[in-house]
Amino acid sequence: xxxxxxxxxxxxxxxxxxVIFLEGKxxxxxxxxxxxxxxxxxxxxxxxxxALFDRVAEVEKLNPVxxxxxxxxxxxxxxLDNFHAVLGLLPGGFIDPVTGINVKAVLLLLSPHKxxxxxxxxxxxxxxxxxxQPELIEKLAALKDQSAAAALIKGK
Amino acid sequence: MVPNPKFKQVFVxxxxxxxxISFWKAASIVLCDFGSSAYYAGGIAMNAFGPAFPxxxxxxxxxxxxxxxxxxxxxIMFVRGGVYVVVRExxxxxxxxxxxxxxxxxxxxxxxxxxxxxxxxxxxxLGNILPLLHINWHxxxxxxxxxxxxxxxxxFWLENIRGIEESADNNLKIISFVxxxxxVLIAWSGVTLYSRGFTLPPFRPVFSxxxxxxxxxxxxxxxxxxxxxxMAFGHSILALSGLETLAxxxxxxxxxxxxxxxxxxxVIFLFSVFFTGLLTFISALIIPGDLIAGKYADNLLSGLxxxxxxxxxxxxxMQVAVVVSGVLMLVGAVNTSFVxxxxxxNRVAEDGILxxxxxxxxxxxxxxxxxxxxxxLIQVLIILVSRGDIxxxxxxxxxxxxxxxxxxxxxxxxxxxxxxxxxxxxxFPLNIKYNNIYVPVGMMLVLAVLVSATGxxxxxxxxxxxxxxxxxxxxxxxxxxxxxxxxxKARFYAPDDDNDEKMNLRREADIHTVVPELTKTRRIxxxxxxxxxxxxxxxxxxxxxxxxxxxxxxxAKIARGIQSGGETMSDEDREVFSAVVLLAEKYGKTxxxxxxxxxxxxxxxxxxxQAAGADEIVMGVSGSSGAEIQLERLAMAWGxxxxxxxxxxPVLAKVVWEGRQMTYQxx
Numbered sequence: 001x002x003x004x005x006x007x008x009x010x011x012x013x014x015x016x017x018x019v020i021f022l023e024g025k026x027x028x029x030x031x032x033x034x035x036x037x038x039x040x041x042x043x044x045x046x047x048x049x050x051a052l053f054d055r056v057a058e059v060e061k062l063n064p065v066x067x068x069x070x071x072x073x074x075x076x077x078x079x080l081d082n083f084h085a086v087l088g089l090l091p092g093g094f095i096d097p098v099t100g101i102n103v104k105a106v107l108l109l110l111s112p113h114k115x116x117x118x119x120x121x122x123x124x125x126x127x128x129x130x131x132x133q134p135e136l137i138e139k140l141a142a143l144k145d146q147s148a149a150a151a152l153i154k155g156k
Numbered sequence: 157m158v159p160n161p162k163f164k165q166v167f168v169x170x171x172x173x174x175x176x177i178s179f180w181k182a183a184s185i186v187l188c189d190f191g192s193s194a195y196y197a198g199g200i201a202m203n204a205f206g207p208a209f210p211x212x213x214x215x216x217x218x219x220x221x222x223x224x225x226x227x228x229x230x231x232i233m234f235v236r237g238g239v240y241v242v243v244r245e246x247x248x249x250x251x252x253x254x255x256x257x258x259x260x261x262x263x264x265x266x267x268x269x270x271x272x273x274x275x276x277x278x279x280x281x282l283g284n285i286l287p288l289l290h291i292n293w294h295x296x297x298x299x300x301x302x303x304x305x306x307x308x309x310x311x312f313w314l315e316n317i318r319g320i321e322e323s324a325d326n327n328l329k330i331i332s333f334v335x336x337x338x339x340v341l342i343a344w345s346g347v348t349l350y351s352r353g354f355t356l357p358p359f360r361p362v363f364s365x366x367x368x369x370x371x372x373x374x375x376x377x378x379x380x381x382x383x384x385x386x387m388a389f390g391h392s393i394l395a396l397s398g399l400e401t402l403a404x405x406x407x408x409x410x411x412x413x414x415x416x417x418x419x420x421x422x423v424i425f426l427f428s429v430f431f432t433g434l435l436t437f438i439s440a441l442i443i444p445g446d447l448i449a450g451k452y453a454d455n456l457l458s459g460l461x462x463x464x465x466x467x468x469x470x471x472x473x474m475q476v477a478v479v480v481s482g483v484l485m486l487v488g489a490v491n492t493s494f495v496x497x498x499x500x501x502n503r504v505a506e507d508g509i510l511x512x513x514x515x516x517x518x519x520x521x522x523x524x525x526x527x528x529x530x531x532x533l534i535q536v537l538i539i540l541v542s543r544g545d546i547x548x549x550x551x552x553x554x555x556x557x558x559x560x561x562x563x564x565x566x567x568x569x570x571x572x573x574x575x576x577x578x579x580x581x582x583x584f585p586l587n588i589k590y591n592n593i594y595v596p597v598g599m600m601l602v603l604a605v606l607v608s609a610t611g612x613x614x615x616x617x618x619x620x621x622x623x624x625x626x627x628x629x630x631x632x633x634x635x636x637x638x639x640x641x642x643x644x645k646a647r648f649y650a651p652d653d654d655n656d657e658k659m660n661l662r663r664e665a666d667i668h669t670v671v672p673e674l675t676k677t678r679r680i681x682x683x684x685x686x687x688x689x690x691x692x693x694x695x696x697x698x699x700x701x702x703x704x705x706x707x708x709x710x711x712a713k714i715a716r717g718i719q720s721g722g723e724t725m726s727d728e729d730r731e732v733f734s735a736v737v738l739l740a741e742k743y744g745k746t747x748x749x750x751x752x753x754x755x756x757x758x759x760x761x762x763x764x765x766q767a768a769g770a771d772e773i774v775m776g777v778s779g780s781s782g783a784e785i786q787l788e789r790l791a792m793a794w795g796x797x798x799x800x801x802x803x804x805x806p807v808l809a810k811v812v813w814e815g816r817q818m819t820y821q822x823x
Contacts (some may be wrong), residue, residue: 062785066796067759074788117786122820125788126795133796 010131012083012156015089019153028103032060032073036109039086043110056108059084065067065096070132071106072125081126084110089149094098094121105132105139127152176410176744179420181324184331185405185495186424188488189266190220190398191334194432195482196273197395198439198456199551202448205361205390210351210440212361212392217433222602224421225584226565230376231406232306232414232581233571235742238403239505239560246567246574249509249639255563256504257631259400261624262556263497266397267535268542269549270489271308273454274482276546276687280455281479284462284472297454298544305539309488313532314492317525324408327491328483331427337481338431339511342392343462344474345438349463354441361388366551369616383612389605390613394554395432399561401492403715404499411702411744414581435460445726450590452545457482490535497531498524503634511638523617551617555624557612562606667767669751674768678705683761685711685778687735692776692812708768709736709749711762731788762793765807772808773822783811 019039021029036056042050054152055075065071086108093104111121138156143149197216201209224817232243239259244252279300286293361384365372402424439460443452452459460473502524507516514621518525542549553622567583576593586598614621680700682693696707723792733749740747754760765773773790777783790809807822 064408064756064789066792067756068796071795072792104553118787119820120793123823126791126798126823129792129795129796130798130800 003126010127010156013048013154014084014087014150016141016150018085018147019087019089019149021144021146022088022090022106026090028071028094028096028144029057029060030096031088031090031103032056032108035073035086035088035106038079038088039084039108039110042084042086043077043080043107047077047110049086052077056138065099065101065103066129066132067101068100068134069093069103069105069131069137070131071096071103072109072128073106074109074111076111076121080110082112085136087149087153089143091139092115105137107132125149161345161648166355176746177324177405177476178237179410179416179423181328182402182405182409182416183423183427184327184419184488185324186398186401187331187493188272188327188419188485189401189429189492189496190396190424190429191331191431192482192485192489193271193395193397193442194435195277195457195486196269196393196454196546196550197432198436199448199453200547201388201392202456203310203364203453203547204367206389206734206765207357207364207445207448207606208361208388209392210357210437211359213231213395213436214429214433215389216392216395217429219387219605220396220399220428222397223565224273224402226561226599226602227399227402228417228421228582229580229584230564230568231403231417233575233578235407235413236503236506236738237499238503238509239400239564239567240500242403242567242571243563244507246570247563251563253504253509253632253635254558254628256500257628257635258556258559258624259557260631261627262397262400262553262560263500264534264538264627265549265553266496267309267312267490267531267554268491268538269303269428269546269553270486271305271535272301272539272542272544272549274308274486275370275544276454277302277458277479277486278304280458281475284475301545301546302542302789305544306536307534308536309539310492312487312491312494313528315491316498316524316528318521319523326489329479330488331799333752334431335427335482335483337477338435341457341474341478342434342438344464344466345435345442345460348442349438351465352442357440360384360768364388365783367391367616369618369621371615373551375777386608387616390554390558390609390616393609394550395611396561397554397557398489398492398496400557400564403497407741409744411697412741413744415719416583416744428691434780437753445502448482455479456663458772463724465762484663493535494528494531494815499528501527501530506643509635510637512640516710527648548619551619552623553620554613555620556628557616558606558610559628560625562603562610565603565606569599569603572599601823606622646812665693665765667752670748671769674706674708674748676702676704676706678773679768680705680708680772681708681761681765681768682774683712683757684732684736684759684776687778688742689776689779690739691814692774692810694743695812695817696774697739697745697747701746702745702747706768707745707747707772708764709747710764711736711749711751711760712757713751714753714757740761741755756793758789762797765792765801766797770804771805772810774810774812777811777813778822783813786811787820791820791822 001110001123011100012102020081022034024114028033032048034055035119040052056073058077060073081130090106093102095101109128111117111124131153136152140149197213198209199211230242239454240252240256243255276297278295279295282295286295302603303676310807371791379430406417409420433643435457439456440448443459445461447463448456448457457478459474461478464471464473464474493722501510501514505512513524515524516526517523572594584596584599587596587642682691682696684690693709700707711727733751736749750764752760752764761773775786787809804823809820809822811818
């Protein structure tokens with residue numbers, strides 16, 4: 001399994017409950033909105049709903065889609081002490097209007113906004129983009145089951 | 157696997173100026189011109205004002221220390237300096253064009269006077285050696301000198317089209333050999349003087365009719381007292397030619413630049429005093445006066461070797477060493493005249509006063525070959541016109557050197573007032589502080605000497621005055637017309653930048669073909685985008701030792717959907733590289749500029765850094781996104797491109813801006 005030097009691991013982060021399949025052909029905004037709904041329970045009590053949606057909508061415009069067809073909208077919040085993530089798999093994919101790339105995997109990542117955590121935040125971004133290469137994304141998008149998807153990620 | 161290639165085109169900038177030279181090499185380039193006058197200045201001065209010549213040659217060499225001081229201050233102020241830039245800054249373009257036109261006249265003469273002298277020395281040696289070999293051929297001195305001069309000029313014409321680095325190496329070898337010969341000659345001369353005793357030469361100059369020039373029409377100006385001294389000094393000042401070359405090679409000097417410049421200046425001064433000054437003086441003590449004026453007039457140091465105490469074979473061997481060293485140094489001066497004139501004309505061309513046609517770069521060697529061709533052509537014409545007469549060449553010489561030094565010194569004085577706030581790393585000594593101005597009393601005294609000598613030379617050296625004025629006028633017109641043509645062109649197309657850099661760009665199919673050129677143990681990648689935001693590159697150049705570190709400067713042009721491979725650099729892209737080259741020159745550190753077309757600059761950074769095995773990536777802060785987002789995007793690109801089996805080498809990513817930096821480790 002690909003693991004960062006500081007012990008950042010995807011296995012703990014992407015449990016079957018944190019993987020969802022987004023059916024149909026949602027737009028980029030809609031996909032991110034659905035993932036935000038899904039992540040909200042993880043951070044409720046820490047971040048207000050409106051603050052979360054507003055911030056995610058903001059970063060959704062800033063964060064670019066990677067050439068591999070993987071998209072990581074990510075936001076930092078001072079209220080958090082750990083990573084929170086939800087992975088959305090889109091069998092139909094959507095076309096990123098900026099790059100024209102077909103996106104079949106979107107991972108919403110929330111990180112603590114603390115200077116001491118920034119190195120781990122960078123490591124996590126690097127790890128995610130290293131892990132989610134086109135072959136894995138295609139395999140994940142072809143699956144139907146969240147547990148199988150989580151297991152496949154764990155096995156990488 | 158990444159589906160799309162990140163960039164289609166890689167351009168590598170490979171201009172010759174991006175490698176830097178040691179102070180020894182810089183000093184040797186200057187000395188090959190400046191020091192070579194030892195072989196002819198004494199004879200020419202003797203011809204002009206008689207046996208007092210060694211005092212004045214020594215005086216000129218001591219005065220060179222002061223001029224080196226003036227040039228040191230100007231070089232530090234203007235990395236790409238020289239008389240043109242300094243005078244333009246102080247007095248404006250018209251005076252700058254005049255001063256540089258005069259200077260080109262001197263460079264045009266330096267080659268011929270040096271190569272003809274070398275031919276005369278060689279001819280004299282052959283005249284002694286051929287009879288010993290029972291070869292019955294009378295060497296026709298001047299004809300032989302002309303043929304030899306043409307061959308030498310042709311050789312260095314080709315060498316300069318190939319580029320400076322090789323030439324600088326040659327110069328260092330030449331000067332090292334000359335130094336050894338000089339030490340032996342001085343030691344042997346010391347023994348001879350000890351056994352023979354000596355009489356100091358007279359101090360009072362006795363001028364020939366030709367040396368008086370137009371002053372014969374002004375009897376009150378004749379030779380007496382201070383006027384006579386200035387007149388003789390003016391006739392000896394040709395020994396000072398070559399200092400402008402210091403300004404031309406300063407940009408090539410390696411880090412630490414200012415300290416290395418000072419070291420080069422000390423080396424040049426000591427060498428000149430002991431080599432040109434002392435050997436000329438010793439020659440006058442050892443060689444009988446009639447032989448200096450006759451047999452050895454155009455090969456004085458050969459005469460010194462042959463007039464030493466000792467067996468004939470020993471003296472002949474010494475002459476061989478003197479001639480070989482002299483020929484090497486004098487032909488080195490030919491090279492320096494090419495390098496110097498090329499440098500001067502490139503500076504003026506960058507300022508738009510020489511038509512762009514001259515700056516076209518050689519496809520293979522990246523040199524401004526059309527300027528080199530022009531210099532070669534002028535030198536060949538002068539050699540042919542002189543017909544090997546060293547005194548005619550000497551008579552014409554020194555016009556440009558005096559005019560340019562006078563303009564340069566006057567400009568440096570003006571700049572003390574005009575740029576009073578500018579901090580100077582070094583100042584010419586003898587200053588009086590008045591309010592916030594350092595009044596340059598020392599430089600004013602130097603200027604007084606130069607102005608006196610220039611004025612006197614205009615009257616006494618007819619050939620120099622007429623030839624110099626005509627040549628200066630012609631070159632001034634060329635500059636003037638070029639400037640007008642460039643202005644017209646600028647109105648229709650794009651404005652020329654002040655520091656527009658002609659670049660030699662090599663197109664590569666892939667970044668991996670560039671990697672083998674990176675040979676140092678550490679590698680730092682410095683992405684650049686905005687020519688006005690190079691704080692991060694400055695910080696790297698200030699702190700990194702380029703002896704063990706490759707500094708890769710990457711500029712990535714955003715080109716969406718690139719596919720064809722036919723992309724070209726725009727003027728804006730070139731402007732970025734010009735700024736990079738200027739900065740590298742300022743710090744004297746070697747950089748490897750690479751330009752890529754990419755659809756994402758962060759992918760390019762990650763790809764180049766991974767391909768090159770970079771240890772650090774140093775970015776400037778982006779005004780639009782900010783340091784954190786830059787690092788996030790780099791981290792994502794880094795991870796996406798990283799192969800699972802790649803070695804986990806720690807790579808530092810830094811974002812640097814004024815007074816701050818963020819450092820993180822990519823993994």
